[in-house]
Amino acid sequence: MAQCGGGDVSRHRKGHLETVESLCQGLLDDVMLDDDKCRAMFGYLQEWQDLGSMCYGSLGGEPPLVPEASNGSGGGCFRKRRPEACLDAKGESNSVCKRQRGKQQQPCDRDQMAAVGKGRPERGRPGARKKAEVASPKGSPATSASTVTAAQKTDYIHVRARRGQATDSHSLAERVRRERISERMRYLQELVPGCNKVTGKAGMLDEIINYVQSLQKQVEFLSMKIAASNPVVNFNIVEDLFGRQRSQAACNPAALPAMTTMPIGQVEPSCLQMSPLQQMQTPAGSSGFGLEMVVSNQYSPAAGGPMSAAAAMSVPVGASVESCLNVNGAAGWDIGSHSLFSGFDAPFQSVQSELLIL
Amino acid sequence: MSSRRSSRGSISEEEINELISKLQSLLPNSRRRGSSQASTTKLLKETCNYIKSLHREVDDLSDRLSDLMATMDHNSPGAEIIRSILRS
Numbered sequence: 001m002a003q004c005g006g007g008d009v010s011r012h013r014k015g016h017l018e019t020v021e022s023l024c025q026g027l028l029d030d031v032m033l034d035d036d037k038c039r040a041m042f043g044y045l046q047e048w049q050d051l052g053s054m055c056y057g058s059l060g061g062e063p064p065l066v067p068e069a070s071n072g073s074g075g076g077c078f079r080k081r082r083p084e085a086c087l088d089a090k091g092e093s094n095s096v097c098k099r100q101r102g103k104q105q106q107p108c109d110r111d112q113m114a115a116v117g118k119g120r121p122e123r124g125r126p127g128a129r130k131k132a133e134v135a136s137p138k139g140s141p142a143t144s145a146s147t148v149t150a151a152q153k154t155d156y157i158h159v160r161a162r163r164g165q166a167t168d169s170h171s172l173a174e175r176v177r178r179e180r181i182s183e184r185m186r187y188l189q190e191l192v193p194g195c196n197k198v199t200g201k202a203g204m205l206d207e208i209i210n211y212v213q214s215l216q217k218q219v220e221f222l223s224m225k226i227a228a229s230n231p232v233v234n235f236n237i238v239e240d241l242f243g244r245q246r247s248q249a250a251c252n253p254a255a256l257p258a259m260t261t262m263p264i265g266q267v268e269p270s271c272l273q274m275s276p277l278q279q280m281q282t283p284a285g286s287s288g289f290g291l292e293m294v295v296s297n298q299y300s301p302a303a304g305g306p307m308s309a310a311a312a313m314s315v316p317v318g319a320s321v322e323s324c325l326n327v328n329g330a331a332g333w334d335i336g337s338h339s340l341f342s343g344f345d346a347p348f349q350s351v352q353s354e355l356l357i358l
Numbered sequence: 359m360s361s362r363r364s365s366r367g368s369i370s371e372e373e374i375n376e377l378i379s380k381l382q383s384l385l386p387n388s389r390r391r392g393s394s395q396a397s398t399t400k401l402l403k404e405t406c407n408y409i410k411s412l413h414r415e416v417d418d419l420s421d422r423l424s425d426l427m428a429t430m431d432h433n434s435p436g437a438e439i440i441r442s443i444l445r446s
Contacts, residue, residue, distance in 0.1 A: 222419035343416035
């Protein structure tokens with residue numbers, strides 16, 4: 001590691017390098033990174049030592065490593081060894097704020113090259129990377145007074161290219177985006193139960209989708225139950241669902257049978273079934289059921305029309321019952337007429353029998 | 359869908375996009391938004407909010423239903439229907 005500077009580095013600088021490195025090594029071990037990661041980085045640095053020497057040479061007299069940099073936490077260690085980006089005159093080229101979208105050409109093609117080769121494994125773990133970035137100070141030696149700059153720039157989102165990552169503005173913007181997405185994902189992970197067992201983005205998305213669907217079904221189910229039990233709500237739902245058809249029917253009363261959207265032959269039995277029910281309910285005085293309200297409020301008893309209207313209006317009740325009976329099935333309101341009527345019949349039979357008992 | 363995933367756990371971008379659009383179709387205001395491709399960040403944020411609102415709704419409806427059940431006459435036909443629903 002001490003050879004990182006390569007042959008071009010002077011003896012003096014090398015001495016600095018060694019002390020800094022030992023300091024940083026200690027800090028790294030203490031503070032934030034596990035040994036494996038540390039060593040991986042150092043190994044990587046060694047691999048690119050000629051690159052380092054090239055850039056140090058090209059940058060002339062400016063010493064790449066200033067001992068004070070080791071006052072920071074371990075993050076500064078590997079950061080300041082990054083060849084060009086940190087030594088760029090600005091000293092902040094590696095902490096580009098997200099609004100800086102201009103086409104600033106970074107002078108570190110080599111670093112981008114490195115990104116192609118080495119950047120991948122780090123990207124796989126956005127959380128870990130973010131933590132590391134938080135822990136690291138203003139990396140470059142030029143900005144060792146890190147607290148000042150940090151205070152100045154709190155209104156920006158700082159992204160920082162790690163070693164081996166591209167530093168052009170597009171890559172940085174992309175990185176910001178990914179950070180945000182993973183942050184959201186973590187938040188969603190808290191919201192969705194059982195989501196933290198799933199690893200991987202796709203699995204999490206799957207889980208989230210399932211959860212949203214199940215919540216939607218739950219809401220539907222509950223509102224159906226309430227609708228089935230509460231006459232007022234029931235009435236409202238019926239009105240919502242059949243408002244369009246009713247307005248059509250109001251314009252053209254002859255369209256009433258057609259608006260049931262099912263063969264008349266199927267409508268008739270339900271009408272026949274309905275009428276005794278109504279006759280029974282009214283004298284019994286049980287006001288707890290929505291059908292009466294629908295019929296009496298919406299349709300003045302006229303010949304022909306009211307019956308089919310009653311059938312049409314009663315359909316939602318049957319549908320709600322049916323969909324409640326099998327929640328896991330298709331959505332309740334557009335099931336076929338057959339299942340609709342089978343679901344419709346059953347509870348009404350029970351109602352009828354109960355009324356008879358009463 | 360899961361069969362297409364490689365064992366390494368790396369998923370193709372298309373699959374993610376597929377899931378994202380699926381998620382988007384689940385959100386209530388996905389239709390009124392003209393652009394089909396909203397940003398993922400926004401989408402996830404909306405999902406958060408939507409899940410929260412669904413939670414609230416479920417709680418609210420459960421409360422209402424339990425209130426209804428509490429106040430309802432046990433012999434009324436409505437109660438009978440609810441009981442039959444709940445049994446199933």
